Amino acid sequence: MKCEDYRARLPEYWEGALVDEERADLEMHLAACAACRGEARSLGEIWRGLGNIPEAQPPSDLRRRFYERLESYQQGALETPPGPSWAARLRSWLPTHPAWQIGLAAAMLVVGFFAGYQMDNRRDAAQVSQLRAEVNNMRQLVTLSLLQQQNASERLRGVTYAYRMAESDTEVLSALLETINHDPNVNVRLAAVDALHGFSGSPVARRGLIQSLSRQESPLVQVSLIDTLAEMKDEQAVPALRTLAGDQAANPQVRQRAEWALGRLSH
Amino acid sequence: MRVISAFILVAWAAAAQDGADRVTVPFSDPSRPQTISGNLVNGCFTVEGGDVKEVTVEGGGELRHRAPRGAEGLRRVGIGGNITVEESGNVIKISGPANRSVRVQAPRTVTLKLECTNGGDLKISNIAGDAELNNVNGNIRALGITGSVLAHSLNGRITVALDQLSPDKPMSFSTLNGDIDVTLPADAKATLRMKSDNGEIYTDFEMKLQANSTPAGEDKRSSGGKYKVKLDKAFVGAINGGGPDISFKTLNGNIFVRQKK
Numbered sequence: 001m002k003c004e005d006y007r008a009r010l011p012e013y014w015e016g017a018l019v020d021e022e023r024a025d026l027e028m029h030l031a032a033c034a035a036c037r038g039e040a041r042s043l044g045e046i047w048r049g050l051g052n053i054p055e056a057q058p059p060s061d062l063r064r065r066f067y068e069r070l071e072s073y074q075q076g077a078l079e080t081p082p083g084p085s086w087a088a089r090l091r092s093w094l095p096t097h098p099a100w101q102i103g104l105a106a107a108m109l110v111v112g113f114f115a116g117y118q119m120d121n122r123r124d125a126a127q128v129s130q131l132r133a134e135v136n137n138m139r140q141l142v143t144l145s146l147l148q149q150q151n152a153s154e155r156l157r158g159v160t161y162a163y164r165m166a167e168s169d170t171e172v173l174s175a176l177l178e179t180i181n182h183d184p185n186v187n188v189r190l191a192a193v194d195a196l197h198g199f200s201g202s203p204v205a206r207r208g209l210i211q212s213l214s215r216q217e218s219p220l221v222q223v224s225l226i227d228t229l230a231e232m233k234d235e236q237a238v239p240a241l242r243t244l245a246g247d248q249a250a251n252p253q254v255r256q257r258a259e260w261a262l263g264r265l266s267h
Numbered sequence: 268m269r270v271i272s273a274f275i276l277v278a279w280a281a282a283a284q285d286g287a288d289r290v291t292v293p294f295s296d297p298s299r300p301q302t303i304s305g306n307l308v309n310g311c312f313t314v315e316g317g318d319v320k321e322v323t324v325e326g327g328g329e330l331r332h333r334a335p336r337g338a339e340g341l342r343r344v345g346i347g348g349n350i351t352v353e354e355s356g357n358v359i360k361i362s363g364p365a366n367r368s369v370r371v372q373a374p375r376t377v378t379l380k381l382e383c384t385n386g387g388d389l390k391i392s393n394i395a396g397d398a399e400l401n402n403v404n405g406n407i408r409a410l411g412i413t414g415s416v417l418a419h420s421l422n423g424r425i426t427v428a429l430d431q432l433s434p435d436k437p438m439s440f441s442t443l444n445g446d447i448d449v450t451l452p453a454d455a456k457a458t459l460r461m462k463s464d465n466g467e468i469y470t471d472f473e474m475k476l477q478a479n480s481t482p483a484g485e486d487k488r489s490s491g492g493k494y495k496v497k498l499d500k501a502f503v504g505a506i507n508g509g510g511p512d513i514s515f516k517t518l519n520g521n522i523f524v525r526q527k528k
Binding site: 151163187188219253 | 378380397398399401413415417418419421435436437438439441443460464510511514516518519
C-alpha cells in the first residue's frame with residue numbers, strides 16, 4: 001500500500017472502524033513514515049476540533065412561539081365574518097323580469113362578440129409579426145451556422161438561405177463576405193457573390209466586394225465579382241479594377257472583363 | 268469522451284512493382300459519417316461507391332504510358348511517385364505528387380472532397396454522399412449519383428448524371444472554359460439558375476422561366492437619358508414545380524440539362 005492509501009484510512013482509524021489487522025498495519029506504517037505521521041498529526045487536530053463543535057440547539061421557546069402563532073391565525077380566520085357572496089351581490093343588480101333578462105343577455109352577446117372579434121384581430125396581428133420576427137431570427141441562425149460547416153454542400157445551403165433573407169441583415173452580410181474571401185470551395189464563393197446582389201444597397205457590401213477583388217484567385221469568381229461591381233456602378237471600384245486589368249499574372253479573360261467594367265463605370 | 272486516434276500511414280515505395288499497389292484502410296468508426304479527402308497535383312482519382320465497409324486505394328496504372336527517350340531496349344522495373352494514405356478521425360486523406368491515377372473503392376455513403384490539378388479526369392460513380400469535386404485542367408465525371416455534387420473545373424468539362432435529387436440540398440456546377448452537361452431524373456423538382464456568358468444553354472425539360480430572366484427595359488428618354496434594354500444572361504427556371512437550387516455557371520462553355528431516359 002502507498003502512503004496515499006494509508007492517509008485515506010486515517011478517518012476510519014480515528015473512528016475505530018478498522019479491523020485489528022488493518023489498524024496494526026497502519027500503526028506500523030505511521031511509525032515508519034515521518035511524512036504520514038506529520039499528516040496524521042495535523043489532520044488529527046482538525047478531526048478532534050470537529051468533534052468539539054457543539055451541536056446547534058433550537059431556542060427553548062421555539063415550540064411555544066410556534067403554537068401561539070398558529071392559534072392566533074386560527075382565531076383571526078374565524079373572527080372575520082363572511083360578507084355576502086359575489087353571486088348574491090351581482091344578482092341584486094340584475095333585472096328580475098324575464099323579458100329584461102333576455103334583452104340583457106342578447107346585448108351582452110353582441111358586445112361580447114364584437115369585443116372578442118376586435119381582440120382576436122389585434123392578437124392575430126401581434127402574433128403574426130412576432131412569428132415573422134422569430135422565423136427571420138431562425139433563418140439567420142440557420143444561415144450563420146450552415147456557413148460554418150465543414151461540408152461544402154451544407155455551406156452552399158447556408159448561402160442559398162441567405163438569398164431568401166428578407167432584409168439585409170448585418171451579421172449575415174459579414175458572414176457572406178467572410179465566405180467570399182475565405183471559403184475553400186469555388187462554387188460556394190460564387191454563390192455568395194450572387195447572394196450579395198441582394199445587399200447591393202449596403203455600402204459595407206460594396207466595400208467588401210471591392211476589397212475581395214484583389215484576394216480572389218479563381219478566375220470565375222473574379223469575373224463574377226467584376227460583373228457585380230459593374231452592375232452596382234460604384235466608382236470606388238475603379239482603382240481595384242484598374243489594378244486587376246493591369247495584373248500580368250491574372251487570367252487574360254479576367255483582365256479583359258475588368259477593362260470592360262472600367263469602361264462601363266467611367267460613363 | 269472517446270478519442271479516436273487511429274492513424275494509418277501507407278507510402279508506396281518509389282520503386283514499387285509495375286503492377287497495381289493496393290492498400291485497404293478501415294474507418295475508425297464505421298457508424299459515424301465518413302470522409303475521403305484527396306489532393307493530387309499530377310494524378311487524379313477514380314472513386315467507385317459500393318457495399319463495402321473499408322476503403323481500398325489502388326495506385327494503379329500510370330497516367331502517361333509512353334516510355335521516355337533513352338528507354339529504348341530497356342525493360343521497366345518500376346514507376347515513381349509516392350502516394351500517402353492516412354486515416355484519422357474517420358477521415359481518409361490521400362495525397363502526394365504522384366504521377367498516376369488512383370483508383371478508390373469506398374462505401375457508397377461516403378463524403379468526398381477531391382481535388383486534382385494536372386492529372387487528367389476526376390471520375391466518381393455510384394455515390395450517395397456529398398461530393399465536392401475540383402479539377403483544374405481535367406474533366407469531371409460523376410455518374411450514378413444520389414447525393415449532392417459541387418463541381419468546379421477551370422478548363423475541363425463537367426458531366427454529372429443524378430439518379431435522384433435530395434429535396435433540400437442545393438448543387439452547383441461551374442467552369443471557366445468547359446461545357447456543363449447534367450442529367451436529372453425526369454421527375455426532378457428543382458430550381459435551375461443557369462448562366463453562360465459566351466455559350467449557349469440547352470434542355471429538354473419543360474421549364475418555367477422566372478420573371479428576372481426576361482430582358483428588362485429602362486426608359487430614361489423623357490428625362491434626357493437613353494432607352495436601355497439589359498439582357499442579363501442568367502436564366503432562372505423551375506422544373507416540375509421547383510425545388511432546391513441547382514446552379515450552372517460558365518464563362519465560355521455551354522450548358523446542357525438533360526432528362527434521364
